[in-house]
Amino acid sequence: MPNTTLARAAIAAVTALTLGGCGSPQEEAASPDSRSQPGSDLAAEAGSTEVEGPEPRLVVSDADSGRVDVLDLATAETLHSFEFDNPARVSTVKDRYAFAVDGAGGAVHVVDAGSWTIDHGDHTHSYTKPPVELGVLEGGTPAHVIEGDDKVATFFDGDGVARVIDFAALRKDSIDVGAVVDADAPHHGVALPIADGFVVSHSAANGTDSRPGTFEVHTADGEVEHGFDTACPNMHGTAVSDTDALAACDDGLFLATTAAGAWTSQKVPYPAGIGAATRPMSFRGHDGLPIQVAAAGPAATNDGVLVFDARTRGWTHVRTADRALDVALSGDGRSVFAVLADGTFRVYDTASGAETASSHVLAAPYDWSDESATPPAVVVGGTRAYVSDPASKTVTEIDFRDDARVARTFDVGVAASTLGVVGL
Template sequence: MSHEKSLTKRRVQAAATTRRLHMGTGILALITAGTLLAGCASSAPGQAAPAPESSAGSPSAKIAEAGTATPRLVLTYDGGLLVANARDGAILSDHRLEGFNRVNPAGDGRRVLVSTAGGFQVLDAGAWSEKHGEHAHHYTAEPALTELVFPAGKPGHAVVHAGHTALFDDATGKINIFESTKLDNKELPRTDDVALPEAHHGVAVQLSDGKLLVTDGTSEAVNAVKLLSATDAKHRRTTVAESKQCPGVHGEAVAKDEAMVVGCEDGILVIKDEKISKLEAPDAYGRIGNQAGSEASSVVLGDYKRDKDAELERPQTFSLTDTATNTLKLINIDYSYSFRSLARSAGGDALLLGTDGKLHVYDVKNGKEKKAIAVVGAWEEPIDWQQPRPTVHVSGDTAYVTEPATKELHFVDLKTGKVSRSVTLPEVPNEITSIKG
């Protein structure tokens, strides 16, 4: 997934926006001779004015109590975002936001982080649940695109894991980490900030014990991955494990028992038990750049590309990495797919949305296809990675599949293996994510 290129206009917008945002004082971490110092900073970086009075987070907003959780979808289109009911696809709100935008779960079950010019902007999807003893109360309100922004010159990966959200700024190599549930619509939460030595297209994942996985490289080359300790009393982190044998580092996924993988151009790294192991690809160039993990399975689904010189390789092989046995298996198929084709079912099955228009379901234990569900028309991956193409996103037992050619959103019941509903959207959909509500 070659996402590093940005338009000049977006860079100018990002720089201008960042200059306007107030940068707070935080203790930055520096990697030096295998030691990385990390500092806790307040949420002052990017602190904005409170959300508008009409937002879901304001006292005057109309809040309704619901009988059950109300999941919602957030979809991007060229110049805006749609919020839809995840049960029937009804459009609840439309937010204009110029440029190419991306969406990421914020981790609190209510909000979404929009990667846009200037940073990660907070969108409140307007549905949430609050636990009260052994039960919970469920609420809904009007979705709102808040004015809160985590500043980033080039917002990259946003990874939610173990109750924390890690944001990576490709323009600076800076990482902001916050407790996912601390997010609200009034001010940004306190963040732990880590500054890597060089800017690069990277990623960070915080584990349940406080350890932090980070990439390390430059804008020209990224080949290192480090597992850092939790912060000590002086807010310092040290290197627990390191590998420099991962050219073209890209992507990450977490599997069962908190084992992790990071993709390389010649295989994949497995990180578990404070060790980093390299699983070599059978080809001199065997790139695994996108992965989909599941807490229900030790196996990680990944793509697999063999042609280093291709402008755009349309792969016909995918990978299964078993983090329990440290084995890599390649599965050949008779269709192709894109980086937005990979997903996992609630039970851990591997899902691939093929260019043949079918959603293919695989048993990750043996790599055998269990079923193929016809969903969209046949399609071809566009050369430009930012252009819309059929995309799959899973929430619970439903796989949501977009079809840009027809402006449709399809609901696939993974239990029955059938398309249960199709709705026409007002805009051509691009990316999609969801909140549990």
């Protein structure tokens, strides 16, 4: 059993997870960060305990059964297993909550993973409580869960509506829907909370494609405030910030911007050589950063990694040694991570695209031609990255600041399809 006291000290600063590999000598623990200031000026929520520093947890979903596990990252102990009806895709929200989407069953299970940190600028407060399911959102074919503007919007394709929950309600252990946003028709859509309203997808004009064709702006009370002339054929992959909403289309990146209450839109071309088969299908980023990263197409046609900078509207096309299966971005925006089909984890410089480190993380290369196989996933928590290996039912923890060193490998006992980190 790892030395929990040392482990807690090592992760008291938001950045640190410094235990050694399972069954290997423990690494030297980092000193607690002086920004941690428990018990002084913020009351704990009912049922929670204030702790000395962040105690991050890993959320793991099972591709086969629908089970969702919450692990303590200091001890590798499974704190709770949630048994859902169907394989769930988990979206981690506000570094605390897990929205487990059961598309087949028409349900979204909202879980409080039970670890969070509140930043007061000059110090932080961290809290823990037992993981618990807060409730279920139900509707026709739930799909995208999007966080933004202190809200989270879940779009139900079969109903053509998004159900929106305020974070203030979640903090009170409530999943009461604060708003219902109606799209024009049922479709494979999305609602992006932004600027006290929503950028909502609009169904394709010809009605033959389930994916949307463009977007419009809805006010908080449901009125359509603005329509965009910029088309977005076969939209899939979105991101939102305080002022920008973006979406990947077959013919380029749709980018809508709000300033002084007015909306504008444009189509940003992809880099040379990127087309419908190698365009982004999803984005990864962090709050407060202008950078978004994506795999350049699905595994079957992948051509590396794409980095988009919203400040310059510029792209970096990173050529990878093998097909990029999943990607992530460091919290400071300086490094891009990718897990490749050859079984390696690679680190790239965000600005230049140059590879800076790599390590082996999969027990065997991934067979991208096997359509039934569950691909690996990568997620970032503080200064560690976590990569799932569904074939070996493990998750690898990587210290990406230390030459992509493999720090630990967890035997999670499931073919993990999605990962999330909470508590930081």
